[in-house]
Amino acid sequence: MNKFLLSLVAALSCVWALGAQAAVDAAKAEAFVKGVTEDGIENIINANIPQAEKDKRFAKLFNSALDIQFIGQFVLGRYWRTATAEQRQEFIDAYRELNVQTWSKRFDEFKGRNFIFKGTDASNSANQIFVNSTVPMEQGEPAKVVWRVKQIGNEFKIVDIIIENVSLAITARNEYTAFIKQSPDGVAGLIKNLQEKTKAVDKKVS
C-alpha cells in the first residue's frame, strides 16, 4: 500500500468518525438526561404523594425517557429475528412491565442523592452518545453512571444505563439469551417467565 492510499484511508476514517459524532447534539443529549433525572428526583422521589401516585408517575417517566422497543430488541439478540410479531410485542410488554415495577420499588433508595454530570463521550453506533455522570456516595468514591442516549430527529431516548461499568442492557441480553438457549419453549418460555415475575412483584406490593 503506498503513502497516498494510506493518507486517503486515514482521511476517510477521520471524516467518518467526525460524521458519526456530529449526528448527535452532545449538549442537548446531556440536558435531556439531566432533565429526566431532575424530574425523577423532584417530582417522584422527593414529592410528598402516596406510593400509588409515585408508581404512576414513574411509569410515565420511564416510558417517555427510555426507548424500550429498541432496548428490548437489543436484549433479545438474535432471537428477535426468529420471534413472531406477536411474541415480539408480548416480550416488549413483559419486559417493560417488569422493569417499571422493579425500578419504582428501588427508587426510594435514591433519596438524598443526586447526579453530577461530567460531559459526554462519542459513540461509534449511529446517532448515539454516552452521557457521563457520577453519584456521590456516603463514603468513598462516587458511583459512575453512564447513559447511552439515542437521538431520533429532535427527540432523545435513553437506550442503556451503565452503572459502575455494568450495562443493564448487556446484562439482560446475556441473561435472556442464556435462558432461551436452555428453555425448551424458547422465546415463549422467556415471556411466560417474565410475566410470572411481574405478577409475583405485584402480589408483594399489594
Place this chain on the structure above:
Amino acid sequence: MNKKLLLGLFLVFGLIAGQSYASEPDSDAFDQTRENSVLESYNRAMFGFNNYFYHYLLMPVARGYRYVTTPSVRRSVRNSLDNIREPISTGNFLLQGNLKESGITLARFAINSTLGLFGLFDVAEGWGLKKKTTGFDETFAKWCIPDGPYLVLPFIGSATPRSTVGMGLGFVFDPVYWGTRHDANVSDKATYAYAALQAITIMEANMDFLNDLERNSVDYYTAVRSAYLQNRKNMGCRSSEDVVNATASYDFDFDIE
C-alpha cells in the same frame, strides 16, 4: 498515520476476527465469557451451593447483625475493617506506579489508626483524603495480565483465576495474618473471626441488592456472571484515570442488525 500504527491496527482487527471465527457459531457478540460447558456445569453447581449457603446461613446472620446494630455502628465496623487493609492498598498503588494514591492511603492509615481510634472513624476523609482501595488483582490488571474464565469458588462466589491469585496474596499480606502468624493458635482464631466478620458485613451491605436481582432474574447465574465480568473491566489494562467507560468497547455492536 504512520505505518507501524496501521500495521498495529490490522493486527488488532485480525485478532478480533480470528477470535470471532474461533468461537462457537451461535455465540453472542456480547457474551464476554469463554466458559466451556464442563466449567459452566461446575460453576452452576457451585453457584447453587453457595446460594443455599447464603440464604440459610450467611443472610440470617447478616440480618441479625443488621437488627442489633445501628447504621453508625456498622459504618465504624466497616471503617476499621477497611483501615486494617489500607497498607495493602498502599503497596499495590506503589506497584501500579501511582505514587499519589499510595501516599494518600499511607497517610489515611496513619491518621485513622491513631486519631480515628484504630480506624473506627474515618478522620482522614474529612481532611480531604478520600478512601480509594486497590489490591493485587487490580495491580495484575494494570500490568495487563489476562483474567481467565469465570469461576465460582466455594463460599466466596464469583472469581476468575487472576482474582483468585490476587485474593490469595491479599490474604497473605493482610496485617491480621502476618501480625499474628508467629502464634498458630492466635493466628487461627484471629483469621477465622476476621474472615467471618468480613463475610457478614459484606453480605449485610449487599443482600438487598442480591435478593432483588435474584427475584427479577430468569437466569440468576448468568446475570451475576455478566455483571461481575463487566464490572471487572473497570480495572482495565491502562493507566488508572482514563477508564471512564469500558462498555464503549462493545460499541460497534450496539446497533440492531
